[in-house]
Amino acid sequence: MNGVVEVFLDETPGETRGAVMRDGRYTHLLIQRDGDPAQTRLGARSIGRVTEVNQGLRGAFVDIGVDAAAFLPFPRNDRLSQGERLEVVVTAEPRAGKGAVVRRLGPGEGTPRLLQAAPSIAEQLRELAPGEESVVGIAAIDAVIEAEEEAMARSCVFASHGIDLAIERTRALVAVDIDFASTPGRDPKQARAVANREGLRQAARLIGLRNWAGLVVIDLVGDGQDAEAQAKTARTAFAHEPQAVFGPISRFGLLQLSLPWRRTPIEEVLRDADGCVSAQTRALSLVRALRRQLLSDTRSARITARCAPEEAAIAGPLAARLGPRAHVQADVAIPAGHGRIEES
Incomplete structure (x- = not known):
């Protein structure tokens, strides 16, 4: 992403927060609390012990030294045995009552334990915005509070584009509705294209800000007659996520895509x-x-x-x-x- 980037780091006792703002809009809110189990943070490496192999789920449950077992998916032809020791890395943090998801790095030895802590908030900010110095102090406190307020909002209005964006997460999916108020005198087709472009861009930003993923269904402006152009716009909006998988746009103007889970959703943290x-x-x-x-x-x-x-x-x-x-x-x-x- 190009444009003006600002990075904020707030280290308040009990909790560290980081926020990234691009062109005046927050794109990331990172929260790490003192009591969070270090083994379940994204990127943490541990020794784990296989406690159960479930062929139906094509995976195994692994004890990594915390209360909830982590889940290790594996290809159909892989073989694991109960009690086997592995070195694993967290690829998705816990969410919705589920444990962390891990990836196997190789064989391991000894009892389940943390080998290498996940990157700190400061390190994650440097990765998200290379070369940008973090703002601290009062400005950082205000920024992380603003980012939290936006992350918890049910809808967002972008008056300059005539868009009212409603976004909601259910157990099954993330639903996004781009509501557009057309301006008299403008070409309707062009106006819909502009509304969809901005709506998709803001939807992608807000989904990332909230740490949401999984199945996403977006109700676009229009009826899907410009499906090819809309699909190209959607891919541009979610270009920051290389693992996004896009489905076809329906004749009703519905776009479906799938995003990989990584971090615990902000609302589950708060x-x-x-x-x-x-x-x-x-x-x-x-x-x-x-x-x-x-x-x-x-x-x-x-x-x-x-x-x-x-x-x-x-x-x-x-x-x-x-x-x-x-x-x-x-x-x-x-x-x-x-x-x-x-x-x-």
Whole structure:
């Protein structure tokens, strides 16, 4: 991708975040929490032990030293045996209750254990934007918060192109609807082409920002009469993903494609199993706000984050790492998610 690239790195106690912005739009949000199992991060190498071979799934389940077994797909003619030791690398992080997916590198020895940690957030940012220096401090805090807000939005409006883009992930697929309001006086065919081009570009960006993959179905503007041109536009929009597989565009204007899973979806990182923002996420957000205030206000002797007891229990030890001016105060009168920062 060409254009202006900005890279942000926020290292708040308990969580490191990275964000990449291209031409004023976020394309990547990376989140790594202190408690995340190192063995399940993308790119981590481990010794694993085969615990089950499932020919029906054409794969095996492998113990890599964490609670959930990793899944190792293998070609039909491959042979693995229960108890076999392997060296593996994570190719897809856990998601939707499933363990990590790994690839075999070769034989292994000894008990399941981590051999080499996955690249850090800073290293991943350097790979995504070579030669770009990461912005830190207040600007980075603001950027990763903005990237999170966009990643969690259900729809996005791009007024300059007359597009309302709705994007939703279900258990089976990612559904995208490009809704277009035509401008009077413009050639309808040309207007649809422009809307589809921008809609596909933004859809590809948002899917990447949210770490989504699998089957993607996109409802294009129009009825598929310009299928060849639309297919070319789609391939350009997803050119950053070399493993994308495209299906034909239907006569109803539906495009189907498949994208490989790699990272845990952002909403699964931030929310609990019920779909609500988790206590850990709320606490980390409060610590991040506290850190931002400490950076912007260097004169106050004490800055306190007052919050619900459940959040204070998580945020307290993390805030202590920010220095003697930072404090967390539990307050039963404050509802969960409504913590506030106070100066004194």
